[in-house]
Amino acid sequence: MTERLLIVVVVGMAALTIYALWRLWQYRRLHTLRARTAPVHLPSDINSGRPTVLYFTTGECAQCRLQQAPILMQLQSKIDVAVHKLDAIEQATLAGVYGIMTVPTTVVLDASLRPVAINHGVAPLAKLQGQLTAASEQ
Numbered sequence: 001m002t003e004r005l006l007i008v009v010v011v012g013m014a015a016l017t018i019y020a021l022w023r024l025w026q027y028r029r030l031h032t033l034r035a036r037t038a039p040v041h042l043p044s045d046i047n048s049g050r051p052t053v054l055y056f057t058t059g060e061c062a063q064c065r066l067q068q069a070p071i072l073m074q075l076q077s078k079i080d081v082a083v084h085k086l087d088a089i090e091q092a093t094l095a096g097v098y099g100i101m102t103v104p105t106t107v108v109l110d111a112s113l114r115p116v117a118i119n120h121g122v123a124p125l126a127k128l129q130g131q132l133t134a135a136s137e138q
Contacts, residue, residue, distance in 0.1 A: 026118070029099055033115045042094065042113065043084070051081050051116075051135040053128065054107040056088040056095055061103045067122045068104040075128050110135040 046052060055072055057064035072083050088095045088103050098107050098118055108117040108131040116135040119127065 026099075030115060030118060033098070043086070043091075046082070046084055046113070048111055048113045050111055051132045052109040052113065053081060053083045053132075054094075054098075054109065055083055055085045056091070056098075056100050056105040056107070057085060057103050058088055063122055064104040068106070071123070071125050071128070072106075074125055075132075079129065079132055081132055108132060108135055 046054075053072065053075070055064075055068065057068070075081060076083055086094065088100055088105070095105075098105075098115065100107075100118075100120075102120055104122055106119045106123045106128065107115055108119075108128065110116050117131040119131075
């Protein structure tokens with residue numbers, strides 16, 4: 001019995017360590033991206049001057065259509081923010097710049113088009129609002 005408990009504890013600690021390392025990698029990547037100017041791969045219709053959300057999706061993504069898209073529509077009705085829907089496959093170079101490996105992914109940009117946050121998976125409305133508030137304060 002104690003051997004099984006020990007195995008569970010070791011596996012749990014390994015999982016927590018992997019998760020912590022992944023979060024650290026994400027933090028460092030975001031910090032590195034913030035130090036750069038806006039990527040040259042941004043579509044021409046994306047303008048600086050106000051906070052922006054880049055919404056990466058694909059045609060087959062059900063979560064994108066059924067969950068993330070309605071959240072972004074609610075966000076636009078509450079806050080003056082530009083939301084740009086981008087196909088992650090068609091915009092593979094830009095997706096690579098932001099390290100996007102799953103959809104939906106939202107990238108919150110400040111008025112200078114520097115990333116403030118990258119959300120892998122469905123991002124709740126409150127989280128996006130908080131990130132945009134932080135972006136407009138910078």
